[in-house]
Amino acid sequence: MSPLLQGMVTILIGVGGCVGYFYAANLLLDRVIFPPSGRDPGRNISRANAVRPWLFLAPAMAALGLYLVYPVVGSFWRSLYNRDGGSFIGLGNYTDLAADPAFRTALFNNLLWVLVVPAASTFLGLIAAQLTDRIRWGNIAKSMIFMPMAISFVGASLIWKFVYANEADIGLINAIRAGLGFQDPIDVIQIPFWNTFFLMAILIWIQTGFAMVILSAALRGIPDETIEAAILDGANPFQIFFRVMVPQITGTIVVVWTTITILVLKVFDIVYTMTGGNFGTQILPSYMMSYMFKDDGRATAVAFVIMLIVLPVMVWNILQARKEMR
Amino acid sequence: MAGLTLSGVGKSYGAVEVLKGIDLEIETGELVVFVGPSGCGKSTLLRMIAGLERITAGTLTIDGVRVNDVPPAQRGIAMVFQSYALYPHMSVRDNMAFALKIAGRSRDEIDAAVTRAARRLQLEPYLDRLPKALSGGQRQRVAIGRAIVRDPKVYLFDEPLSNLDAALRVATRIEIAQLKEAMPDSTMIYVTHDQVEAMTLASRIVVLADKGVAQVGPPLELYEKPRSEFVAQFIGSPAMNLLEGAISGTGETTEVRLAAGGGTIASKVPTEPGDKGRKVRVGIRPEDMEATDGEDYAFEGRVEILEALGEVTQLYFERADPEADPVIAKLAGVHAGLRGKTLRMTADPGRVHLFAGGRSLLWR
Numbered sequence A: 001m002s003p004l005l006q007g008m009v010t011i012l013i014g015v016g017g018c019v020g021y022f023y024a025a026n027l028l029l030d031r032v033i034f035p036p037s038g039r040d041p042g043r044n045i046s047r048a049n050a051v052r053p054w055l056f057l058a059p060a061m062a063a064l065g066l067y068l069v070y071p072v073v074g075s076f077w078r079s080l081y082n083r084d085g086g087s088f089i090g091l092g093n094y095t096d097l098a099a100d101p102a103f104r105t106a107l108f109n110n111l112l113w114v115l116v117v118p119a120a121s122t123f124l125g126l127i128a129a130q131l132t133d134r135i136r137w138g139n140i141a142k143s144m145i146f147m148p149m150a151i152s153f154v155g156a157s158l159i160w161k162f163v164y165a166n167e168a169d170i171g172l173i174n175a176i177r178a179g180l181g182f183q184d185p186i187d188v189i190q191i192p193f194w195n196t197f198f199l200m201a202i203l204i205w206i207q208t209g210f211a212m213v214i215l216s217a218a219l220r221g222i223p224d225e226t227i228e229a230a231i232l233d234g235a236n237p238f239q240i241f242f243r244v245m246v247p248q249i250t251g252t253i254v255v256v257w258t259t260i261t262i263l264v265l266k267v268f269d270i271v272y273t274m275t276g277g278n279f280g281t282q283i284l285p286s287y288m289m290s291y292m293f294k295d296d297g298r299a300t301a302v303a304f305v306i307m308l309i310v311l312p313v314m315v316w317n318i319l320q321a322r323k324e325m326r
Numbered sequence B: 001m002a003g004l005t006l007s008g009v010g011k012s013y014g015a016v017e018v019l020k021g022i023d024l025e026i027e028t029g030e031l032v033v034f035v036g037p038s039g040c041g042k043s044t045l046l047r048m049i050a051g052l053e054r055i056t057a058g059t060l061t062i063d064g065v066r067v068n069d070v071p072p073a074q075r076g077i078a079m080v081f082q083s084y085a086l087y088p089h090m091s092v093r094d095n096m097a098f099a100l101k102i103a104g105r106s107r108d109e110i111d112a113a114v115t116r117a118a119r120r121l122q123l124e125p126y127l128d129r130l131p132k133a134l135s136g137g138q139r140q141r142v143a144i145g146r147a148i149v150r151d152p153k154v155y156l157f158d159e160p161l162s163n164l165d166a167a168l169r170v171a172t173r174i175e176i177a178q179l180k181e182a183m184p185d186s187t188m189i190y191v192t193h194d195q196v197e198a199m200t201l202a203s204r205i206v207v208l209a210d211k212g213v214a215q216v217g218p219p220l221e222l223y224e225k226p227r228s229e230f231v232a233q234f235i236g237s238p239a240m241n242l243l244e245g246a247i248s249g250t251g252e253t254t255e256v257r258l259a260a261g262g263g264t265i266a267s268k269v270p271t272e273p274g275d276k277g278r279k280v281r282v283g284i285r286p287e288d289m290e291a292t293d294g295e296d297y298a299f300e301g302r303v304e305i306l307e308a309l310g311e312v313t314q315l316y317f318e319r320a321d322p323e324a325d326p327v328i329a330k331l332a333g334v335h336a337g338l339r340g341k342t343l344r345m346t347a348d349p350g351r352v353h354l355f356a357g358g359r360s361l362l363w364r
């Protein structure tokens, strides 16, 4: 079967299945289980209506249970076992993690990522949104800034490998250095501590576009009159931006910030592609990857740690997003 | 000295001219109301005075100083927007204090000014609330308070009451009138499309139409001596009736023979012998129409619709041409039996207006 046909059939089966499910389930409920007849039809109708929401929720709950709850519980369970899953070792994997200096490096680096990347992306996105909103070629600038969003993390890393390449003929950084008269090229990826920040630059480069697009929409939603009132009140452009405009979109800023934070805690591709976790650039997801298929017990333990860290950010993110929608 | 003068002021957006050749002198302490149909440029003119729109022609002076290129905050004006434009993230207190904080005033000074304004506007209990926790009327008072705190030379209001419901509109209108009375030295410019607001608040009304000023004057002058058909129909509700005719007698009192039949009607508008035979339109306000049994009348028609409002009864006469505005009469008291009757209407000569070519013959 051609892939196109395959896709069509899948869509047909999926949509048809959904329609069929709801139709049949409702029919069953209304005709067979609680028919509006018998001794007390009114009561049957209200009972059917009480059950109906669950009918609609059931497929989603089943899917979430199968693909979300089960893996979480399963992973946790697996993390209590040893390397080959043969023997139960309790929290052994977790205590091993705590004792592993590599894990602590990863944790520390991840902390840096979480502090720097969302802050930098959001800030740069905010500035870009404001600056591009008022100029004629703003939309072109916006598209350019947004473009990296369309590139996969691995693709972006490859591009930046060229930027950071250890050769003046290839690497942008070293080309600039050579232009300034420095003789020997440097490998920026190997500079201890700072190399982590060079890796972060890649994700910031990607995420600034996202922040800019969302924040630009939010900035446009600010009523012009409040800005005009601030002009009449004598505020200068900086005061207008930081004291009148930004406070009006704090909700959106928080949503953008936390969304990027969650992403940061999951991205392993950049580190994996750029350094493979070497030169002290390890972060939790790449640390996890380095154990996957070698010691699944420990890998799942790391996964669980990551989940515990993401969870509160996520809850906050959802709460804020809901508040924004109201 | 004039508090504010506009000479030859105009505004174009690219090739589109919105306002042109506006000359106006506003004295210190006046409350001038700009009225005009929607889209005639009232807001644009106000925003040019505020400095939110660039003046593309002419000069604007405040207190004798040309301010065309002076930034808004230094013009000594404060503006109250239709949508209130409160800063949603700031408490009422901070909303009012913002301008003074920006200006770098001392805390004591700011507190004193905010407290004074809040007391005057009965906003003291709400000082620590956010705007979203206030009713529409309270928000509008905060917007006014934000203006008062700055103690400007000129207050600008852009349809400040149009977002309020009818009852609140009346109450706030009276508050603004009282505010003006309490601040006799401040100049206020008030934009509205509501003629009741214009008539009740204004010391002078500026009617804007056709990119310019149609007439300026005290409210009753505009009502009694409109310069043009446009002003005559714009001020007063329902609008003035206009009837075709030709001048048949001139002098202190002018006689007009009506085109639609009937006799002649007299008007106190004086005319010269040369005017004899001139085509004119006779303007009679609905409230000036009175029924007559005589042979000389301005209009004869069958009452098609009758609106009994208790205090007055409005009669809509049948039209020959369905496109034309109906002739309307507004009689005091209750006249329930008049529907379907054919009436002859006339008016006191002192209340009959004459227009030729759209211009009033009184203002030649």
Ligand SMILES: Nc1ncnc2c1ncn2[C@@H]1O[C@H](COP(=O)(O)OP(=O)(O)O)[C@@H](O)[C@H]1O
Pocket (backbone or CB within 6 Å): B013, B016, B018, B036, B037, B038, B039, B040, B041, B042, B043, B044, B045
């Ligand atoms: N930025 C603009 N560009 C072009 N035309 C405009 C702009 N702003 C207002 N106008 C035009 O100017 C006219 C006057 O608008 P406005 O002052 O808002 O009218 P009003 O307040 O009397 O209802 C309108 O016809 C409007 O279309």
Ligand SMILES: [Mg+2]
Pocket (backbone or CB within 6 Å): B042, B043, B044, B159
């Ligand atoms: Mg307007």
